[in-house]
Amino acid sequence: MDRLLTVQEVAEMLGTTVRFPRRLIEERRITFVKVGRHVRIPESAVRDFIAGHTVQPVTLRRADLRRAA
Template identity: 40%
Template sequence: MNPRPVPPATYAGELLTVEQAADRIRMSARYVRRLIAERRIGFYRLGRSVRIDPAELTAFVTAGRIDPISETTVWNDLRGVG
């Protein structure tokens, strides 16, 4: 009387520890743990351990990217100040 069959595991990639993830993005392990606690990056819980998919780190870093603006835009913005 199994309520639901367990789907087969399909993940075959590399998973990082918190320390490895921190090294990869050049931040502290404490910062990565905070990202996990705030659910700002996806993670896998394996028992008491936490593992992070490198693609999750890439997506997080990419989402924080700010595009450069031209010098003309900067001067036009400054003219409107004051």
């Protein structure tokens, strides 16, 4: 069983304010669990969200750097 995180804990993990995870929940862009009135987000859902939105750097070869515009 995954650990269920509060919205505040998710915000701290992402380095944002509470507003961002709440928006993710409202737009149904992240998996969440309703426990009564409370909303909890599985830790794996946060990891999947981060992995799915990670952009890999572009590597340039030296030959590409020497071309003139």
